[in-house]
Amino acid sequence: MRPIVVVSASKGITDLLLDVAKGRKEVLKEIENRYTSIAREIGSFKLVKRIEEELDKLRRVAEGVGIADSVLTDYILSYGEKISKIIMVQALELNDIRAFELNATDIIVTNNTHGDAVIDYPATAIALEKVYSVIKNHSYVPVIEGFIGRSFEGEVTTIGRGGSDYTATTIASLLKIDKVYLVSDVDGIMTTDPDLVPTARLVKHMSYVEALEASMYGAKGINPKAFDPLVKIYSSNLLIGSWRNIGTMISREISRDFIGPKVIMLKDAGDYAYIAIVGEGVSSAKFVRDLLDTVVKLGIDIKGIQAHVHRPSIVLFVDKSRGREILKILHKVIFEGDQP
Amino acid sequence: MKIAKIIIIGFGNVGRAFARTIALKKKFVESRYGVSLSVVGVADSKGMALKSDGFSEYELLKLCEVPRSGVNLFSPYAYNYVDLKYMYDMVQPDIHVELTPANYVTGEPGLTNIMFALTRGAHVVTANKAPIVLKYKELLEIAKKRSLQLRFRSTVMGGTPLIDTIMSLRSEEIEKIEGILNATTNFILTEMHDKLIDFEEALKKAQIMGLAEADPSLDIDGIDAAAKLVILSHVIGCSISLDEVKRESLSKIKLRDVVEAIKEGFVIKYLAYFDVRRRETYVRIVKIPKTDVFAQVNGSLNAVRIKTDVGEILFVGKGGGGLETAHSVLDDVIAIAIGSEGGMR
Numbered sequence: 001m002r003p004i005v006v007v008s009a010s011k012g013i014t015d016l017l018l019d020v021a022k023g024r025k026e027v028l029k030e031i032e033n034r035y036t037s038i039a040r041e042i043g044s045f046k047l048v049k050r051i052e053e054e055l056d057k058l059r060r061v062a063e064g065v066g067i068a069d070s071v072l073t074d075y076i077l078s079y080g081e082k083i084s085k086i087i088m089v090q091a092l093e094l095n096d097i098r099a100f101e102l103n104a105t106d107i108i109v110t111n112n113t114h115g116d117a118v119i120d121y122p123a124t125a126i127a128l129e130k131v132y133s134v135i136k137n138h139s140y141v142p143v144i145e146g147f148i149g150r151s152f153e154g155e156v157t158t159i160g161r162g163g164s165d166y167t168a169t170t171i172a173s174l175l176k177i178d179k180v181y182l183v184s185d186v187d188g189i190m191t192t193d194p195d196l197v198p199t200a201r202l203v204k205h206m207s208y209v210e211a212l213e214a215s216m217y218g219a220k221g222i223n224p225k226a227f228d229p230l231v232k233i234y235s236s237n238l239l240i241g242s243w244r245n246i247g248t249m250i251s252r253e254i255s256r257d258f259i260g261p262k263v264i265m266l267k268d269a270g271d272y273a274y275i276a277i278v279g280e281g282v283s284s285a286k287f288v289r290d291l292l293d294t295v296v297k298l299g300i301d302i303k304g305i306q307a308h309v310h311r312p313s314i315v316l317f318v319d320k321s322r323g324r325e326i327l328k329i330l331h332k333v334i335f336e337g338d339q340p
Numbered sequence: 341m342k343i344a345k346i347i348i349i350g351f352g353n354v355g356r357a358f359a360r361t362i363a364l365k366k367k368f369v370e371s372r373y374g375v376s377l378s379v380v381g382v383a384d385s386k387g388m389a390l391k392s393d394g395f396s397e398y399e400l401l402k403l404c405e406v407p408r409s410g411v412n413l414f415s416p417y418a419y420n421y422v423d424l425k426y427m428y429d430m431v432q433p434d435i436h437v438e439l440t441p442a443n444y445v446t447g448e449p450g451l452t453n454i455m456f457a458l459t460r461g462a463h464v465v466t467a468n469k470a471p472i473v474l475k476y477k478e479l480l481e482i483a484k485k486r487s488l489q490l491r492f493r494s495t496v497m498g499g500t501p502l503i504d505t506i507m508s509l510r511s512e513e514i515e516k517i518e519g520i521l522n523a524t525t526n527f528i529l530t531e532m533h534d535k536l537i538d539f540e541e542a543l544k545k546a547q548i549m550g551l552a553e554a555d556p557s558l559d560i561d562g563i564d565a566a567a568k569l570v571i572l573s574h575v576i577g578c579s580i581s582l583d584e585v586k587r588e589s590l591s592k593i594k595l596r597d598v599v600e601a602i603k604e605g606f607v608i609k610y611l612a613y614f615d616v617r618r619r620e621t622y623v624r625i626v627k628i629p630k631t632d633v634f635a636q637v638n639g640s641l642n643a644v645r646i647k648t649d650v651g652e653i654l655f656v657g658k659g660g661g662g663l664e665t666a667h668s669v670l671d672d673v674i675a676i677a678i679g680s681e682g683g684m685r
Contacts, residue, residue, distance in 0.1 A: 155549075
């Protein structure tokens with residue numbers, strides 16, 4: 001079976017489009033420059049023309065509005081993904097892969113909460129089935145926009161930042177596809193932010209609840225909504241990484257061998273900083289005791305602890321100025337096998 | 341399996357939605373009706389693409405990805421010119437689908453195209469209203485003489501089976517037709533009522549959302565709605581001409597008028613009206629009570645109320661929209677392909 005490709009906007013484009021919606025028309029030029037340079041690089045006349053057409057439409061919209069309302073904002077934002085889709089199809093074709101454009105607005109049906117819409121699974125399933133029955137026996141690769149959908153009223157909606165993951169998991173779960181690859185420029189989920197701790201390493205396996213918990217504590221890379229269809233409809237495996245390396249697999253459940261801490265994160269929270277350790281089993285009495293032993297042995301000053309037995313996390317509140325240092329030490333002990 | 345060879349003339353929004361719909365529903369139509377729909381030619385203003393054994397589903401989807409007026413880029417099937425005669429000689433279509441834009445002065449290019457199709461023995465499905473509005477009788481006569489069908493279900497309330505239903509009312513006498521027949525103007529009025537913005541801003545929004553054309557005069561001067569009344573008049577066998585429909589332009593509506601109407605418990609709508617007995621017909625701005633059914637028909641929805649000598653029928657549904665129109669056109673194509681009778685009066 002051929003894959004289904006879900007595309008996001010090019011890096012930074014959604015922010016630029018948001019500026020356009022807020023009335024900053026001068027950034028249009030920058031958007032145009034970026035896309036035309038991609039189109040020229042790929043070097044197809046058809047592509048250049050198509051992109052110019054879309055940019056023309058975008059310009060008309062942008063010049064027609066003062067400050068856009070939520071409906072128009074979504075409409076403007078949709079151009080990022082739409083143009084990505086056109087580019088991706090052309091790029092695949094030039095590599096002899098037969099691809100075609102699917103319109104998210106024909107398939108992804110949502111409620112009308114503009115800017116953060118929720119996908120209607122039954123309505124989307126009907127639209128998807130129709131397309132899928134045509135393509136499943138062929139070798140064509142459909143390319144569809146992530147992030148955007150259509151409300152029952154027929155207006156373009158967006159499903160929240162990072163929404164392309166949510167589009168992908170929805171399509172996968174509705175079609176019972178087992179693997180969803182989330183491809184970006186990082187190799188996978190890291191044990192911590194490598195900018196803060198250079199020895200951070202890839203997390204090989206995680207469960208949905210762990211990944212969801214991590215995303216709620218602000219882990220980059222996954223939109224929490226993406227888990228909704230996986231939990232409710234069909235549990236595909238999520239494979240996260242880059243074109244070079246797919247480093248992380250997230251599945252509904254993980255084997256006993258993988259129980260334990262997965263990631264450790266540092267965030268500022270008001271007067272303090274907090275360090276969240278996420279992983280199934282980390283709120284167990286034993287893990288909490290061992291962690292506290294370590295904390296005591298190393299003489300780390302903590303301001304508070306938070307752990308619930310039903311949540312796969314434990315949070316330590318620490319002094320803001322010592323956050324990074326403590327993060328490094330705990331990362332060493334928990335993930336690099338250092339004895340305290 | 342029976343094969344119906346189709347050509348598509350006019351390849352804008354509706355043309356593309358139609359090609360895409362055929363691609364996605366080809367199998368479904370085959371298994372349900374035992375007819376294979378084969379698109380053998382597509383033309384736009386600058387060129388055409390021909391394939392006598394029919395474009396595959398994939399090719400149809402790819403055709404929808406050519407730039408505007410870019411059918412001539414669809415190699416290796418493309419030609420850099422449009423020549424209907426050559427097209428007919430090459431691919432010998434059974435059904436001609438006319439999706440060119442409407443011109444209510446000359447009817448062209450649709451009129452000549454449809455005439456040509458009928459004289460060459462092809463059935464015709466048109467979403468272009470102008471030829472039907474201007475030359476219904478003549479076209480129908482040619483079609484009848486040659487036992488061909490001329491279908492135009494998508495021209496009025498594309499998203500609902502209005503015309504089919506009216507045609508099936510064989511024993512009833514239709515006394516009055518009134519309704520909201522234009523999606524763009526209804527959208528504009530809804531925006532004005534809901535958001536209390538002026539006409540110009542609402543119009544701009546309609547244009548941005550792709551509802552109104554860059555030149556919106558067909559919509560806001562009531563020509564589109566009037567044309568639909570004319571088509572309905574043909575269908576019920578009591579033809580009126582476009583000039584007979586008195587029109588009032590929506591462009592003179594002010595936010596002030598809307599606010600006043602709201603205060604008094606009214607809603608302003610742009611209604612098309614045809615009293616068959618009195619032959620009185622107009623498209624105009626009216627104040628209706630909030631409780632009226634038409635007051636609930638908002639956004640790009642359309643509605644038609646038909647009064648017959650027996651009772652009233654109400655239709656509410658999507659007016660235009662590429663996808664809806666494409667399906668109506670496809671319904672007509674399938675009806676012809678499976679050989680069901682035209683039902684023209």
